Amino acid sequence: MSKSNTNGAVTFVPTLANTEQPLALSLQELLLTGRITPAGAKLHVRHTFRSAHDKPVEVVYAFMLPRDGALRRFRIVGKDFRVNSELKPVKEAVREYEQALEQGSLAGLARTYRDGLVNLNLGNLRPDETVVVWLELLAGVELHERGFRFRFPFTVAPAYHSQMRAVEVAPGVGEIELPEEFGDVLLPTWTQDAQKLHAVGFNLKVSLPGTNVEISSPSHAVRVRQGEKDRFEVSLAPERDVPNRDLVLDARSRESLQLVSGGPASNGKRYFAVNIPASVFGKVPEAARRIVFVLDRSGSMAGLPLEQAKRALLACLGALSEKDQFSIVAFDHQVECSTPNLVLADAKHREQAREFLGSIDSRGGTELAQGIQAAASILGDGGGDVLVITDGQVFGTEDILASVRKLGVRIHALGIGSASQDRFLAQLARESKGISRFLTPRERVSDATLELFAAVGRPVADQVRWQIVGPAEARIAPEPSSLIHAGSTVLVFVEVTGDDPAVLQVSWLSPEGAKQTEIPLNAGTVQDGEIIRLMQGARLINDLESRITVMPSIRETESEVSSKEEQKLFQSLKQLSQEYGLASRAMALVAVVQRTDDVPGQLPHTQVVPVGLPQDVEFGAYFRSNLYSFTAYSARLIRRRSSRAQAKYLCSALDLSTWDPMVYGFPVASEDDSDQSSDQSSEDVLFTLAGLLEPDGGMPARIIASSAGKPVTAKRVQLRGKKDAEGRWLATALALMCFLQHGHTLHSGQYRHHVQRLLDYLQNSPLTIADSRKQDLVARLSRGEVPTGDWEQLSRRWLQGEVIRADEFWARVNVSQP
Amino acid sequence: MEQEKPPIGWMSLRELAQRTGCPARTIRFYIARGLLPGPIKAGRDAKYGPEHERRIREIRRLQARGLTLAEIAFRLGEHSPSDTALSATLWWRIEVAPDLVVHLRHDMPPWRRHLIDHWLKQLQRLLQNPQEPSHKESNHEQV
DSSP, rough: OEETTTTTTEEEBBBOOOTBBBBOSEEEEEEEEEEETTEEEEEEEEEEOOOOSSSSSSEEEEEOOOTTTTEEEEEEEEOOOOEOOEEEHHHHHHHHHHHHHHHTTTEEEEEOGGGGGGEEEEEEEEETTTEEEEEEEOOOEEETEEEEEEEEEESSOOOTTTTEEEEEEEEEEEEEEEEGGGGOOOOOOOESSOOTOEEEEEEEEEEOSSSOOEEEOOOOOOOEEEOOOTTEEEEESSOOOOOOSOOOEEESSSSEEEEEEEEEOTSSOEEEEEEEEETOOOOOOOOOOEEEEEEEGGGGGTHHHHHHHHHHHHHHHHOOOOOOOEEEEEEEEEESSSSOEEEOOOOOHHHHHHHHHHHEEEEEEEHHHHHHHEEEEEHGGGGOOEEEEEEESSSSSSHHHHHHHHHEEEEEEEEEESSSOOHHHHHHHHHOOEEEEEEOSSSOSSHHHHHHHTTTTOOOOOOEEEESSSSSSEEEOOOOSSSBBBTTTEEEEEEEEESSSSEEEEEEEEEEEEEEEOOOOOSSSBBBBHHHOOOOOOHHHHHHHHOOOOOOOOOHHHHHHHHHHHHHHHHHHHHHHHHHHHSSSEEEEEEEEOTTTOOTTOOOOEEEEEEOOOOOHHHHHHHSSOOHHHHHHHHHHOOOOOHHHHHHHHHHOOGGGGGGOSOOOOOOOOOOGGGGOSOOOHHHHHHHHTTOOOOOOOOEEEEEESTTOOOTTHHHHEEOTTTTTHHHHHHHHHHHHHHHHHHHOOSEEEEEEEHHHHHHHHHOOOOHHHHHHHHHHHOOOHHHOSSSOOHHHHHHHHHHOOOOHHHHHHHHHHHOOO | OOOOOOTOBBBBBBHHHHHHOOOOOHHHHHHHTTOOOOSSBBBOOBBOHHHHHHHHHHHHHHTTTTHHHHHHHHHHTSSSOTTTSSOOEEEEEEEEETTTEEEEEOOOOHHHHHHHHHHHHHHHHHOOOOTTTOOHHHHHHHO
C-alpha cells in the first residue's frame, strides 16, 4: 500500500487490498476537448484505456456530470474497429451490455445515476489492448453579468449521506458505499495522493464576444491563444496534471452584452439561446433586506473551505445596512442559530454575530435541508432571502430539493470547493429563483461574495414575462425565472417552427414601474442551432431529473418504478431523452464490439478507476474513523427528535459490544485548523476591514488581537472601546485611505459601497465639523485624493491590536501634505 | 451430441442475478473484491452454485446493517482457511500494561487498526484507573 523511496519518505503506490500487488491502472489518460460559449459547452472527453492484467478486465469509471450536463453519445475506437453507442432504455441497455460480456465481446455502457453521477463501463478489455472511448456531452456554464465560469469535474467529491458507509481500506485510500436506494452505482476509490493516477489534460475553444476579453483559470496553469475574432484556445500549460480538482475557467469581457445565438437544427426547427444581462432590466434598488445566512460547518468544510466561508460571511455582515435584518444558522447534523428571530443589523447584533461565528468549527455531517428549514422558520411569514454558504458535498440531492421546494423560500448559494457540486447548488438556487456562485477554496472570496450579496434581496426586475412574437408556433423552454438579480445573466432557450421572423418580448416590473423590451431572434454568422437544441434538452432533462428521487429497477421481472407518479415522471424523462437524443436516468448509452476471436464465458475482472481526493478536502473528514466523535455523533443524533429515521439506523448499526465500526462519524477539527491561512495579502486586509464596518458606516475604535504575531483574520480580532469617538474617527479615516489607495473608489471596485459608507460616516461626524484639520482630510478623501504613505501597513498594525496614536496618524498625513 | 446437464442448483450469472436481485456487474465486482469465489465452472458456460447465492444474501444483509464491503470481506474471511499459513507474518507488539502485551498483525486494514487502537486505549485507561467509568459506558448513558 505504501513504500519508501530513496530518501526514506513514504510515498503512495496503489495496490490491490488483498494481495498488495501494485495496482495496474486501466484508465491511462483523460483529455477534455470541445467548445465553450455563453450558452453552454459541447465537450468531447477522450478516455484512453489500457489493460495490464493477464485476463480481460471490466473498467468502471465513475464521474460527476457538470452543471446542466447530459451525455449524448460515445464512440469506442480500437486497433481495427470504431463503434458508436446507441441510446436505449436503461433495462435494455444493461441487458445488451451483459449479453455482450457473456459472449466475450468488448462492450461499453454509460449510465446516469442520482446526483448526476455516471458510471462509464468498458467490459472485456483484453490484456495489453488499448481502447479509446470518446464521450460527447453537453454542459452549462455559470453566467455572470460580463462573462461566465465553466467547471469540469476531473474528480468526484466524496459527499455526505446519513446512511453512507465510509472506510479507509488502505493508508490514504478511502471508499464510500451508498444505500440501496442509489441503485448499483459504483463510486470511485479516493486516494490522498493523486500523483500515481491517470493523467488529465484539456484543449478547449472558448468563445465570448466583447472587448478586452480575459480568459483565466483559478484551478490550473493554462496557456491561452487568441484565434479568430472572439475565439480563444485554452490548454493545460504543463504536460500533464492529476485528477484531484475541477477544471475552472473564467471568461470575462469589459462590457455586458446581450447575445443571440442559434439557427436551424437537424429537425428543421430553429433554436436560439438569448443571453440577457441583468443591467438591461435596471439598477439595483436600495431596500431594506431580510436575510438569513446559512453556514455549512460540516466535517468536510474543515480547514480552508470553512475559513473562506467565514470570511465571506464577515464581509456580508460588513455590507449590511442598519435597516437590514438578519440572522445566522450554522448547521452540520445539528442546527445552531445566532438568534431565534431576525434582528436589526445594529452594532450589538453584529458583534454578537461575529462572536457566534468565532465559535464555529467544523464537525459532523451535512444535513443541508435542516439548515435551510431552520432559516425558513426564522424568516417566518414575512418573506426574505436565504444565503447558503456550503461545499454542497451531499448525496441524495433530489431529496433535499424536494424538501426545500415545500418551504417556498428564495435561496441563493455560495459554493466553496475544489470538486464540483455546482450542478446541485445551481439547481437549488434556480428552483427558488435565487442565484448561485461556486468558488474554489484557494481563490479570493471577496469579489464573488460581495457581488452575490449586493444582488441578494434587491431584485432588479420582478414578475418578468417572456413571450415570442411573430411565428405561429414557438416555445420558450425551460421557463426562465420571473425574478432577475443584479450581477447575473438570464439564459433563455427558444424553439421556433417555420421561417417567420421571431422576436422575444420581455416585460417586467421594476422599482420605476412597468417596462418592456424586444429582442429580435437573428443569429449571427455562426449557425449553432443544433448545439443550442441539445443544450436546451440537457437543461430540461436536468430539471426533470431533479424531481425524481428514485432509481429505475433493472431486474427483468420488475417494473422500472413502483408508484404511478414515478412512472409518469420516468415516462416524461424517457420521452425527453428520445426527443433530444440525450442520456438520462431513464435512457443509457450502449455499444458492443463483436470481434471474430471473442471467447464466450470468460469472467472479466471488474476494476473501479481510483480518483484523487479533491484538493483541500481533508481525508480524515470522511475516511479516518474517530470513535470518540463517532459515539458522540451517534448520541447527539439519537437524542434529536427530528432524526428518528437516522437514529433508528444508527441504533441498529451501533453494536459496540462486537467492536464493529459500522458507521463513521466526522472527527472534530483540531484547534489548529483555523490557523492554516498563510500571511495575509493586501486583499485579505481589505476584506477584514470591510467585515468590521459598524452599522453607522464607521470602524470600531480599537482592535485587540487575541494571538499576537499570527496573521490577522476576522475571526481572531476582538473589538474594544467602541464608545471612543476619536478612536473611531481615526480608524475610519485609516480604513478609507486603505481602500482608496488600493483603487476602490466611490464609483469602482467591489468595495465601493464600503467606501461610500465610510465617507458618509466621516462627513456626518460632529468631530469633522468641529476640527478644520479633519474637514480638510475628509474633503481630500471625498475627491479620491489619498495622502501618500503606507496606509495598508498602518491598517495591518491596527488589525494586530496596536493602538494607533492620533499624533502619529496626523504626522503621517501632514508629511504628505502638498 | 447431447450436452451434459449441470448439477442441480447450478446457474448462470444471469440466473444468479435474477434470483438474488443483485445486478450481474455487482456480482462481478464482489468476485473481484474477493467477497465471492469465482464461478464453479468457468469458461463458455460458466456456472455458479447455491453457495454464491447464500453469500450474496449474507453480504446484502451485512450491508443493510451498515458494514462496508471491506469489513464484510474481513468478516467472511475469518473462518476460511488461511492461504498464507506457510508464509512469514509480521506482528506489532504493543505493551498495554507492564504485565499485558498484545500482538497485532502489521498488515491489518487501517479501519480495523483505528478501532483496535481505540479499545486498547480504553483498556489501558481502565487498567490504570479501575474506578473510572469507561468511555463506552458513559456514552451508553447518554444514549
